[in-house]
Amino acid sequence: MPMKDERGDLDVSEVVKPVQATLSSLKMLDVGKWPIFSLCSEAELQLVRQACVFGSASNELLYTTVNDEIFVLGTNCCGCLGLGDVQSTIEPRRLDSLTGKKIACLSYGSGPHIVLATTEGEVFTWGHNAYSQLGNGTTNAGLVPYHISTNLSNKQVIEVACGSYHSLVLTSDGEVFAWGYNNSGQVGSGSTANQPIPRRVTGCLQNKVVVNIACGQMCSMAVVNTGEVFVWGYNGNGQLGLGSSGNQPTPCRVAALQGIRVQRVACGYAHTLVLTDEGQVYAWGANSYGQLGTGNKSNQSYPTPVVVEKDRIIEIAACHSAHTSAAKTQGGHVYMWGQCRGQSVTLPHLTHFSSTDDVFACFATPAVTWRLLSVEPDDHLTVAESLKREFDNPNTADLKFLVDGKYIYVHKVLLKIRCEHFRSSLEDNEDDIVEMSEFSYPVYRAFLEYLYTDSISLSPEEAVGLLDLATFYRENRLKKLCQQTIKQGICEENAIALLSAAVKYEAQVMCISLNTSFFHLTLKKKSSLP
Structure with missing residues (x-):
């Protein structure tokens, strides 16, 4: 059951779910733009309803079917397919250990490791675990999905996010839990010791209701219900937006956004995007490929406006494995900037796509998905x-x-x-x-x-x-x-x-x-x- 915030009547899951539904529901998505789908037969593709392409070379695929079955295929690096072995497969294999589970959200790390939340609010992890990013208390590779219950047994998880080697989850009552690699303070514990099990991120978030989370390579972000943004972890490229380059071991508010109400945050490898309630985008952090959209390649440690067009922005996109940014306007136009097949695009460029997902399929390196895709059947008529x-x-x-x-x-x-x-x-x-x-x-x-x-x-x-x-x-x-x-x-x-x-x-x-x-x-x- 959804949990109420003890500081008021706000049910965070009711705030987040409509946004997730808007961001995840794609009409007539062409999954064929990701090359790995060519390993699936036409009959198999017709059954796909959710999908995630991940891995250092976009060589792994997880998808669900109309029958709520979960299938995986690919190189299976570090057992990231969850099949109990490390054997690669070019044919879809059913992930029997999650039979009967419906996926609400999913994220992946660089190892890779997988963090998955079900519609019931349960969390499962598997894959690479050298830095305890699976949250199971060990550093042994997880060859099969592991149900994370420590400190989360009475919680309903509604959003997950992975950095390269650390993990975050958001619960329905607005709390954030973190675990994994912590060399730069990215789990927000106040130290730099790795965190083997989930622990709540407190500090400045202690009395806040979080509604959105995101991870860069080695940093973490949270948006609270008042529109403020809190950041922690690695800051060598200014990706925390604090006006400095020093690491931050506990959550700190981005003061430069005072008076601006943020709705969403998205993190690239070392840069950050936020979307405001007025449809404006701000960016900061690394800019070696022009991923901030400022027209140059200079890093920015303070939030900088991204000028797209007069139409308001309704969606931003980035993922910790890429230096690419994308945005979609209310009028349906999709823009991209940053790394584009090895080249630099320093200003927002209007694409011919209708979805930000296509930007990452066609332009990003590696060509992964920046979110869990939801594919609706082809019932659209011209x-x-x-x-x-x-x-x-x-x-x-x-x-x-x-x-x-x-x-x-x-x-x-x-x-x-x-x-x-x-x-x-x-x-x-x-x-x-x-x-x-x-x-x-x-x-x-x-x-x-x-x-x-x-x-x-x-x-x-x-x-x-x-x-x-x-x-x-x-x-x-x-x-x-x-x-x-x-x-x-x-x-x-x-x-x-x-x-x-x-x-x-x-x-x-x-x-x-x-x-x-x-x-x-x-x-x-x-x-x-x-």
Whole structure:
């Protein structure tokens, strides 16, 4: 059950979950942009609903299916696939030890190690553990998922974050727990001794309600419900935003953001991005690839505004394994800056992508995912596809034609948009039934369907009748389609009838073609005679 904050009625999980849902839900994500997915069959890809690509060379993959099964594949460095061995696999293998568990969030370290939280708020870890980053009290590699219960048994974890070799989790009551490598104070304990089990990060966070966490390579960040940002750990590149380069062993507020309400924080390898409630982005830290978006490569130890465009930013993206930054605007534009396939992009660059995830798939090194992807089924219809589906649909139509005793259901506004004849004839017509006797049912239905689909599907003989209609309604494009259909369907049996129709409807180009075709058919017939 969600836990209430003892300092008020705020349920942190209710604050974080809507944001996570917005940031993690992707319509029609093309997972094929990550090369490792090429190891999966088409049938397997159709089942993918969540996915994470990780590893130093983006050689590991974890994904869940529509049946809530978890599969892994890849090089399996340090047992990071959780299969109980260190054998690589190019075929997806089911992670049986987590059967029945649904993933809420996931993060990975450089070892790599994995920290996963379920929808029930449980935490599991596995993989590289030389610095106790698995939180199980040892430094032995974790070959299978380990349920972390120490100090978390009565907590519901709603967000996880990994640095290179340390781990953070956020609970529903706004508390942060940390463990792992601590040479620079990144677990926030006040010392530089490694932390083998989860311990709550206190200090300045003691009476704060945290709503978002993130990790750089060797630093940690937390956003509290008042919009303040607290930082700790390594600061050699100014990635803590404190105006200095000294390490910080306990949480410290970023004073330079006084009066600015931050909603989200994202960390790159050694740089930091924050997103404010006004849609503004600030950046600080390492800038050797232009990852701060300032137009130069100078490090910044204070928050610096990132100028993207007038439209407000609604999403920021970075991950501790890369020097790449990305952002998405309210208008759907995606920008990137920083390392781009080894090159430096020092100012925000407008991409052709619709998702920040694509930036990391195509531009970042390594090409990993910066968050757990959520892939929805391909049920999106284009405008053209939607119109095709609505033709002759009595449930949505507001007009029907009665032809040869049969109804054809259509929409007045579409007919008026698509056909000059209907634009005038339906202008003052309030009837919902129009009787049609000039043309046959197949012909008139084909005409109306053409207005919805831009195509026709008729026999050459029926296309002659449609050609008559197209001539009557002055639909020149439809006339050409009819002529093509007739020409392509000419044979010995129908040649004379089709040629007569062409003459009748003054289809000059078709006449020439039909005459030629008729001539060849005649020659062929003569050559076959004894």
